[in-house]
Amino acid sequence: MLTGTMEDIQSQHVPDACFIRAPLGAAEVLSCEMADALSCLMVTGAEELVSRVIRVKVQGRANFHFPVTLVVPFCARYRGNYRDVAVKIIDEERRASYVTPATTEGTYGGQRGSFAEVRVYALGLCAVVSRLKRENYTVPRRGLSLKLAMDPRICLNYLPGAFAAPVMAQTKLLPRLLQIQPVDTVLLAAVKSRSDVYYLVASTSPLLYLTHPSSQPLRRPLTVTLPCPPNPERKRDVRGQEKQTEHHHGGRVAPAWDQPASNRVREFGATLKSPKETANELLIVLVSRDKQWSVLEKVTVRNLQNGLVSVELTENFDRLLLVRLLSPLQPPHLTSLAERLEESVGCHAVTVVLQRRRDDPHTALVAAMLSRDLSWELNKLRAQGYGGPLEASSDISMSEGDQLLLRFSGNITSTRSQNNRNDVPHERLTFHTQRTNHLLVQLTEVDPFGNYSSPHYKGAAMFYKVNSVQLEWRGDGAVLMDMKLLGDPVCALSLTLPKKVRSVNRPVTARVKLCEETDSLSDSLLLWLAGELSEEEVAVLVLSLRLRRSVAQLVRLRAGDSLTSQAFHVLATWRRGLPAAPHQLKASQLARCLAKSGRPDLARELLLRQAAATRQGSMT
Known part of the structure; x- marks a missing residue:
């Protein structure tokens, strides 16, 4: 077992240790250290960090024989059917590779828990990441009917002769975007708040990524079955209002039924022909090719039981999304909806909290918490002894790997920033969805004689958001490409520090009686x-x-x-x-x-x- 020193406290609840099995004598030439300051560069795309970032290297130029077995502890809060874990390794040349763990549970160091065990042939930075599952399969000439293991409701049906030759294909799924769950309700409300036209959206299917060889076009239609549930509000209303349908539908915008059928399919997708609760709803097929979303016009769409919908595709597309509408929407609004949903699925509402212990006001805890878990996280802080005044920001939209840089104003600063002459923020907090994002800051006053009319020193902590794409490798750390990218602070939290009681030594020459009155309102x-x-x-x-x-x-x-x-x-x-x-x-x-x-x-x-x-x- 090799243990490393902690660079900060961003990764609580995860042991700061890794276990390595290597040939005899490896302990003398291997070194292991924590490198959480580089966690912002360890994740890309839809990946989420679930472990400490560990740097394993060979000291000097000692001869070392591969492979070695590396065991990294991790803690994944959300592990569903759509995601799995992998060990990501970035070597000295900054090339990234992924290794699927042989096991994710075990007992190491006398403690049983989640451990990712892999055999590696290169050393460098390594961490456990949670990423979207990928499923590789081969489509033979005789066709294929495939139910995805990650979600059996999703089915791909290739007819015989769909391709001229057997091809390798890959699927990747994002979780359902507008599912009736608390998290998805927040996401739907956030998207709808940007434009009133999006209130016509009842539900969507999962966002399906489908990769086929570009050299092999489809010769026969591919049938894709996806879950796209009907409008939940309408389903609840139908039960109690079946006798009042005329009054209930009096103010609703009706579809353009007076248009020819071919025009309706070309402009709005497919009209539902299904039970009562979906009779007036529309299904739209959105597809993407070369990262450009468009509405698929002439397409066959069928409603199945239990909210399943089948679509027949005659061309290869990179992404597929079904949208159920209450009334028609113009194609530009639909493509904009797909783009915003794809952007929002990786964004989270975050609240920045600043709190201190009553017995240690000079040490401030800065935490970036998911807004949905704010009450739970604050209760945990109180259990740890943080009961001082609470300063909290409004919701801030952040993605995995984004950073918050701290600057101080007023008569309070941090000990690390006190002698900062190049104006580069030293205090920074990296946000990770599945980790505890805490940062301890030691506060001190700038001018001990300032704020003379107040019993406290006063100041503020200003937070600047930096996207992970604005950071770059420089030496052994991650730095901002250009300080001009900081922009305006996303929030500012007030700070106070108690003044120290100063004792004044005066010569004893005479007894002095103070003429001031005792403060009756003490x-x-x-x-x-x-x-x-x-x-x-x-x-x-x-x-x-x-x-x-x-x-x-x-x-x-x-x-x-x-x-x-x-x-x-x-x-x-x-x-x-x-x-x-x-x-x-x-x-x-x-x-x-x-x-x-x-x-x-x-x-x-x-x-x-x-x-x-x-x-x-x-x-x-």
């Missing part, structure tokens, strides 16, 4: 009052103190679930907003608000405690 007094208030009384007190609703919402967000903490932050926020006035007037004003809120007993107790604090301060 933190201890407000904390006592916060513990005596109920949730309803806090809500009424907010109205009596005339705090804005936005201020109350911000207090609730920063204070967490503790009622005492929320009440204390409300009182402290009100105290900061008061103009300069004697402390007695501040306490009296707060007592009047308490009496109006239904707690005159607390008002009297507050004034008594204030008077006691004032007497004690005058005696010192």
Whole structure:
């Protein structure tokens, strides 16, 4: 077993170790280290990283005999029928190769889990990636009827003599784009929000990639069967509204039934001739050749049972997509829909979170979390002791391998960026869908004498999004091609640091009596009052103190679930907003608000405690 040192904490829950079986004496000449800083360059296309990035190399020019067995631990959160795992190796000449693991489960180092075991003949960077399954098959002259192992509902039927000679073919599937599931609902809503015309889309089929030799055209039609479910909303409505069909369809845009049948097929694809729930829906066949989408006009489309649809293809195409419509759409809108769906399938809504421990405010945890898992991930952070003020961004669209670069403004910076003269951000976070994307940043103030009118140092962390295609290899790292590509920040999160208490050594010449009054509205007094208030009384007190609703919402967000903490932050926020006035007037004003809120007993107790604090301060 060879273990490596961690470069950062981006890959939690995955052991920072790899296991190598090699001839005797290999341990003296092999070295293994973690290289997670290069994870952005380890994924391309639809790949997703599910392990640490490991660099294995031979020290010096020692003689080494291949092959060796490499075992890499990984953690794949989402493993469905459409995806499998492979070990990706990039050698010293930056050539990428994929090796299918001999096994993905085992016991190594006394721990049982997911381990990808492969035999390799080259060393370099290696990592486990989750990628779309590929299925290779041969089409003989007598034809072939093939049900894909990744999804038995999908069937390819080659007639005898479909090709002049036996050919090798390959299929690759993307998961269904508009499936009735939470993730796909978000994707559909995101695409529909870009244009109102897309609201006519009821569902789509999986996006099918089909590769045939370009030198062998189809001689006989190829029948492709894909799942394309009917409109789920219409299916639910039909059950309870069969007697109200005339009223239900009164405002719907009807298809152009008065056109000739040939025109309808050529312009809109194929009209459904099926049960009630799909009687007024249309099926459109979209195909792509040389990365150009188009509507397939003259094509035979049949509705089968259980939401399956069969299509007869007479030409070779790279990609195929079926779209079920409630009403016709023009071909430019349909091709634009296919392009946007293909772009959006690899994008994720991400929330950037900045949080700190209460006992260590100078260490900030920056995390890029999937927005759909935000509540779950925040609960895990609280279990780890992160209970300080939470700063979160709005949704940011990110793809696998994209990076967030950090820059600091104001009177706060990081220790790594403190002496940065070339203005290149040193703090960066790489986003991976199936990994824990965390980054610890050590914060410090720029000017210890700055923000003199505030009890805290103030600043902000600005995040710049960098696509993986904008990064390039340079030496042993990944750098931005041009700093001009940074553009504007995608979000900015505020930062504060507590000021240190400075002790001033003065010569003892005489006893000096301070003439300042003791602050009657001290933190201890407000904390006592916060513990005596109920949730309803806090809500009424907010109205009596005339705090804005936005201020109350911000207090609730920063204070967490503790009622005492929320009440204390409300009182402290009100105290900061008061103009300069004697402390007695501040306490009296707060007592009047308490009496109006239904707690005159607390008002009297507050004034008594204030008077006691004032007497004690005058005696010192």
